[in-house]
Amino acid sequence: MSQAQILYRLQQIDLDIDARRSRLSYIERELNDRSAIEAAESKVAEAEGKLSPWQRRSSDLDLQIKGLSDKIRNAEKRLYSGIVKNPKELQDMQEEIASLKRRRAALEDDLLEAMIAVEEHQKAYQEARDNLDAITARRESEWDELRREKARLESELRELEKQREKVIADLDEDALERYTALRDVKSGQPISPLSDGICSVCGVEQSTTVIQQVRRGERLITCTNCGRILVIL
Template sequence: MNQPEALYRLQEVDLDLLRSQKRVKEIALVLANDEVLQAAQSDVKAAQNELSPLRNHLRQLEDEIEVNEDKTRTTDQQLYSGNVKNPKELQDMQQEIESLKRWHDELETNLLETMLSVEEAESRLNQAEGRLRAVADSRGEEHRQLLEEQTALQAHIEQAKQRRQHVLKEVAPENLKIYSTMRVRKQNQPVAVMSGNTCSICGVAQTFAIEREVRQGVKLVSCSNCERILVSL
């Protein structure tokens, strides 16, 4: 994936997030005057806020364990390959392996503790959502539908945030800075698809030179009119 494509994917996720967050606010306004409902919603939100960082920490620990195991395996192979003859180097490698194994044991312990915490937090979230559904049932069909939509949107927002973190790994820091700056000036759409040789947002046809550079995807190329970053899909 080239940089223009990565930025376009990032924009799609950001626009999805904005739409979902806007709708959540609209639903919140409709439900704002119901104190019992608000309390149940707050419990769900608190449970979600507790669970989300625990899940993130769990993924981080899993990644750290994978890196640790790869490093241990590589060092172990080097140690017994016969290529290293220096006794001091061999001793250092043995000590490094022992250190990595100790760290692996600590990571495994943390992983198990975090898994238990995640299970407990998931249980609290399920209970809070159950109470919220019970309150919703007493508020009539309209509120029930709104709450179902809100719950689905909140889950969708969390998934979108995770997708955003994944896409960010594909974006160079300097290009992310450009994207973020332009996003303010371009109504959250700093990237435009080039359809044929035309900017899909402002409708202006590009020169042959610009069209060629956009299709190559080697660098960021701006629309000659609206100055958005052009991408060829």
């Protein structure tokens, strides 16, 4: 194999390495990306924020109603106990009980309204929770798959690095240097196969002299247009 042919083999390995590294960095970003879960979590918090004031109001009202019911029960007990005999006092007690009952009825209306709101917000909260659970499960299954792919890519990378070492061992130092310098400026593709006398990367036809020199493979010959090292495979 000529040096150009070995360089072409090196380029193929490097392109394979680049592709895996770029996929790995995408995977790394995905594995750290919790944005979908965080968005669903904030929806849950938002729904909870709407629900809890109604829950508090509902239990406050419940307590107040229970308190009033106790008062009414005690007052009625006293009223019917026969202990109080004074008609004026009895009438006051009846009025007091009637007033307590009106207050209780008003609170019961408020409680009903609060309970309807609790039910409504509870439904929205549950939906937000279900959504969070679904998104978390979906994301975790995606992450599992990506972790498996990551392990596979890392093992392929180790294999490619070994192949690269072997290929480099067959290269002259200056050939490797030229390849390395050109690789940065030629988008990772410093070596171009000649196909029917045409540089396959830039598409420009080469002179007969250039073609003959490339065919001899004694030294590295570059494309007269794009400057890539030409190779005949």
